[in-house]
Amino acid sequence: MPTELRLRGRLFLDAEIHVLTGLHIGGAGGKVAIGGVDSPVIRDPITDEPILPGSSLKGKMRSLLERWGGYEPNHAIGQARIHVCKTEERYRNCPVCHIFGVPGEISFAYPTRLVVRDAFLTDGSREVLRRADTDLPFTEVKWEAAIDRVTSAAVPRQIERVPAGAVFRAPRIRASDASDEAHGALMVYHIYFPQDLEWFDHVVEAMGLVEDDYLGGYGSRGSGQVAFRRLRLGHKIASPRTPYPEDITWLGDPSPDLTEFRRQLPELLGQIRPLLSSG
Structure with a gap:
């Protein structure tokens, strides 16, 4: 493998995450009052608004890409199992390990390529949900029943979900600037x-796999269908002898959906490739 480790540049992918069916990404239930829901969503402790953790999206992308590519889930992290290349020879040509990272004890590995930010309700979604007659602030409560396979007894439970129609996005870089350019990148x-x-x-392939699957819990029962919209690609690339760019250079107009973005991706990467060569 190459021995020189130099950051040549960064790509920035911004997108809105549209909730198509109620989304449940669970949070800690320790603060739920008596009479609260059985399974609450994760919320920002300051604003009390639901958030979409970057770890949930990144973990789902990795899991689905591993399954699609037939990568062996050979490493346990708690109760979960992921794919990790155990030899340098295998690691060299493994996109999953390079993109999503490997445990720290793997001595021959390079830094993780992909960072996924937490996403927050857009201003529009926040206002819609604030005015809506939801069961809880910004969220709905979905009743379900677990059926005992022996006695056929039904055990009701309450699942908190972000309602369909909500939109999440990465936070703004400049809070005082309301323009679209002020947004960071997901x-x-x-x-x-x-x-x-x-x-x-x-x-991008992993994002498509997420769209056809689900985010969060209870996906097999209808929850968690999402879509990526208004996608755009940007970069910060400069030679080692020039200052690191302050602003992201965005390429083209935002794509309305993931299908169109994937169609444009070869052209977008073609614009970036010569910049890396010259840097």
Whole structure:
């Protein structure tokens, strides 16, 4: 493997995450008062608004990409199992390990390429949910019943969900600027070697796998269908002898959906490739 480790640039992928069916990403239930829901969603402790953790999205992307590619889930992290290349030879050509990272004890690994930010309600969604007659602030309560397979007894439970129609997005870079350019990026992708640019397609592929699956819990019962919309790609690339760019250079107009973004991706990466060569 190459021995020189130099950050050549970063790609920035911004997108809105549209909730198509009620979304449940669970939070700690320790603060739920008597009479509260059985399974609450995770909320921002300051605003009390539901959030979409970057760890949930990144973990789902990795899990689905591993299954799609047939990667062996050979490493346990708590109760979960992920794929980890155990030898340098296997690691060298494994996009999953490079993009999503490996445990710290793997001595031959390079830094994780992909960072996924937490996402928050957009201003529009916040206002709609604030005015809506929801069961709880910004959320709905869905009643379900677990059926005992022996006695057929029904055990009711309450699932808190972010309602369909809500939209999440990465936070603004400049809070005082309401323009679209003020938004940050949902994902940041680090480029250390030329191969990293070619592997970026796997990030977008994983997003497509998420759209066809679900985020959060209770997906097999209808929850968690999402769609990525208003996607755009930007970069910060400069030679080692020039200052690191302050602003993201965005390429083209936002794509309305993931299908259109994937169609445009080869052209967008084609604009970035010469910049890396010159840097």
